Amino acid sequence: MSENICQNLSDLNDRITKACNQAGRSPDEITLVAVSKMKPLENIKEAFGCGQIHFGENRAKELQDKMEAYEEDKIQWHMVGNLQTNKIKYMVERVNWIHSIEKPKYLREIEKRASRIDRTINTLVQINISGEDQKSGCKEEDLEEILTYARELDHVRIRGLMGMATFVDPDEVEKVRPQFKKLRTIRDNHRKFEADNVQLDELSMGMTNDMEIAIEEGSTMVRVGRAIFGERNY
Numbered sequence: 001m002s003e004n005i006c007q008n009l010s011d012l013n014d015r016i017t018k019a020c021n022q023a024g025r026s027p028d029e030i031t032l033v034a035v036s037k038m039k040p041l042e043n044i045k046e047a048f049g050c051g052q053i054h055f056g057e058n059r060a061k062e063l064q065d066k067m068e069a070y071e072e073d074k075i076q077w078h079m080v081g082n083l084q085t086n087k088i089k090y091m092v093e094r095v096n097w098i099h100s101i102e103k104p105k106y107l108r109e110i111e112k113r114a115s116r117i118d119r120t121i122n123t124l125v126q127i128n129i130s131g132e133d134q135k136s137g138c139k140e141e142d143l144e145e146i147l148t149y150a151r152e153l154d155h156v157r158i159r160g161l162m163g164m165a166t167f168v169d170p171d172e173v174e175k176v177r178p179q180f181k182k183l184r185t186i187r188d189n190h191r192k193f194e195a196d197n198v199q200l201d202e203l204s205m206g207m208t209n210d211m212e213i214a215i216e217e218g219s220t221m222v223r224v225g226r227a228i229f230g231e232r233n234y
């Protein structure tokens with residue numbers, strides 16, 4: 001890994017292309033979301049300067065601060081972290097994608113806030129595919145209710161599902177394949193609930209360590225942080 005963000009992005013896009021070739025897919029099917037959490041705005045500007053459009057953050061406040069500090073119309077901002085109802089108001093004005101819907105009440109709050117400013121927000125329903133209690137996301141059984149609820153909304157579009165696999169060592173990454181398969185199967189089983197504003201085409205899965213496996217299993221959005229911006233200091 002280099003210090004140079006543009007070099008890292010170029011290497012990462014090569015990884016994506018290679019994984020797509022191996023899976024018989026086109027790299028055009030994959031959106032790379034650069035997860036810039038805990039990284040300074042300068043890093044985002046540098047990445048944008050070499051062509052990166054989609055950026056993801058996992059905290060409402062940090063997302064808000066960065067969206068306000070960097071007014072660049074061409075950027076697509078993604079909220080990938082846990083939601084809280086009272087934080088949604090801080091993002092609706094600018095955010096383009098919210099990956100972490102796990103309850104109808106979040107959709108209700110987005111609808112309420114987005115309707116006032118006549119925006120429509122792309123959302124994904126996060127499913128807990130790892131089965132770990134500490135991981136967020138709803139259960140497969142909850143999905144039907146969320147999708148049905150969303151049909152009635154005018155300022156929310158459901159675009160697909162999001163999942164986070166168990167964190168494993170890089171050399172054991174094959175272990176998470178069944179979790180990605182599961183997300184795809186859940187999606188396939190819920191196609192019947194699709195409507196004008198409820199579509200399940202997107203699968204947001206795959207991070208720095210498990211991106212190749214996610215692409216082989218049908219990912220359309222990979223959320224990658226460390227491979228672009230380096231390790232985070234917690």
Ligand SMILES: *Cc1c(COP(=O)(O)O)cnc(C)c1O
Binds near residue numbers: 080207223
């Ligand atoms: C941090 C984070 C990522 C990126 O993880 P890396 O291992 O840095 O690639 C992806 N998705 C979510 C929800 C995250 O919080």
